[in-house]
Amino acid sequence: MEYKKKLIEVALPLEAINAESAREKSIRHGHPSTLHLWWARRPLAAARAVIWSSLVNDPSSHLEEFPTEEAQNAERKRLFRILTELVKWENSNNQDILNAAKAEIMKYTDNNPPALLDPFAGGGSIPLEAQRLGLEAHASDLNPVAVMINKAMIEIPPKFAGQPPVNPESRKGLLSKPSSTDWRGASGLADDVRYYGEWMKKKAFERIGHLYPKVKDEHGHEHTVITVTTVFNKFFSRLLTDCSVIFTISTNLGSCFFTNPI
Ligand SMILES: C[S@@+](CC[C@H](N)C(=O)[O-])C[C@H]1O[C@@H](n2cnc3c(N)ncnc32)[C@H](O)[C@@H]1O
Numbered sequence: 001m002e003y004k005k006k007l008i009e010v011a012l013p014l015e016a017i018n019a020e021s022a023r024e025k026s027i028r029h030g031h032p033s034t035l036h037l038w039w040a041r042r043p044l045a046a047a048r049a050v051i052w053s054s055l056v057n058d059p060s061s062h063l064e065e066f067p068t069e070e071a072q073n074a075e076r077k078r079l080f081r082i083l084t085e086l087v088k089w090e091n092s093n094n095q096d097i098l099n100a101a102k103a104e105i106m107k108y109t110d111n112n113p114p115a116l117l118d119p120f121a122g123g124g125s126i127p128l129e130a131q132r133l134g135l136e137a138h139a140s141d142l143n144p145v146a147v148m149i150n151k152a153m154i155e156i157p158p159k160f161a162g163q164p165p166v167n168p169e170s171r172k173g174l175l176s177k178p179s180s181t182d183w184r185g186a187s188g189l190a191d192d193v194r195y196y197g198e199w200m201k202k203k204a205f206e207r208i209g210h211l212y213p214k215v216k217d218e219h220g221h222e223h224t225v226i227t228v229t230t231v232f233n234k235f236f237s238r239l240l241t242d243c244s245v246i247f248t249i250s251t252n253l254g255s256c257f258f259t260n261p262i
Contacts, residue, residue, distance in 0.1 A: 004061035004108075007079060008053035016084040020045035024089055036149050038123030045087040047129040051116065052083060052101055055133075057108045079104065092132070093185065102134045124150040131158070157186040164188045167195035 021043035028034060028044075059066040059075035066072045082100055091097045105113050116130035121139035123146065130137040131154060139150045164174055165188045183191075212224050 005058045006054050007056045007058045007076075008050065010058040010060060011076060011080075012049065012053055013080045013084050016080075017045060017049045017087050020087040020089065027089055036123075036145065038146065038149065041123035042125040044092070044125050044129055045089070047125040048132065049083060049087050051126070051130055051133055051135070052086060052105065055105045055109060055113060095184075098132065105133060105135075121150050122146050124153050127154050157189055160189040161185055162188070165191035165195070167192050169195060 024043050024045055056079060059072040059079075066075050082097075082104065085091055085094075085097050086101045113135050115136035115138060116127060117138040117140075118124075118126040118130075119140050121127055121141045122143075124139060127137035127139040127150065137154060139154060141147055141150065162183060162185070164170070164183045170191055212226060214222050215225055216222055
């Protein structure tokens with residue numbers, strides 16, 4: 001079989017991919033990928049771009065369709081336009097753009113795209129993006145935390161794809177207006193996670209909230225008191241005995257920590 005070069009082997013719109021990969025870090029609040037911090041997590045934009053361009057052929061592999069360099073360049077530009085839109089965070093669930101990207105994958109895989117296996121999946125960027133592009137995705141990792149992240153992000157949500165939520169509040173709405181919401185993808189599951197997450201937070205607060213009283217500092221700012229017998233320094237895994245001199249552990253705006261030995 002004649003080998004066909006893939007787009008990734010010839011050219012990529014790197015500036016667009018890099019810019020989106022860098023931007024993603026500051027805007028992905030509330031996204032499942034923030035479930036748990038994974039130090040070496042690859043940006044979703046980069047993973048999406050690499051998978052897509054590894055499946056789509058470069059036009060130079062199709063001389064019958066693109067016989068001249070000009071024709072190949074024009075086709076490459078068209079593929080770049082799809083990829084540039086595909087890597088944008090805002091387009092992560094844009095069905096028109098995803099369908100256009102999937103159509104190219106289908107075209108170059110004889111409508112039979114391969115499954116993807118990431119044996120060192122870590123935070124799961126690669127299998128997550130493979131799934132988004134319509135591939136069957138498999139993931140494994142030595143670390144049980146990574147396995148848990150991948151289960152929560154990649155294995156469980158597809159089981160509830162397209163299903164409406166089951167929480168009582170949304171069910172009331174569904175009964176009164178059955179077609180009011182289009183529960184596409186994991187949006188029904190997400191609605192349940194939000195509802196029951198709030199429920200758990202409320203219940204936890206009712207039961208143990210009194211153990212975390214609020215106090216005001218000398219500037220009138222409110223803080224939560226956490227009483228501990230031993231404090232570990234999370235950066236050096238040592239006992240926090242050093243802080244007996246400096247009682248401020250962190251002064252980062254919005255997340256100040258003080259020790260008050262008694
Ligand atoms: C660089 S991280 C992968 C990051 C991932 N691509 C992401 O986007 O989050 C490498 C992963 O390989 C895993 N690992 C290392 N040795 C392994 C082994 N022998 N078998 C399975 N996983 C292993 C580590 O636990 C770690 O999660």
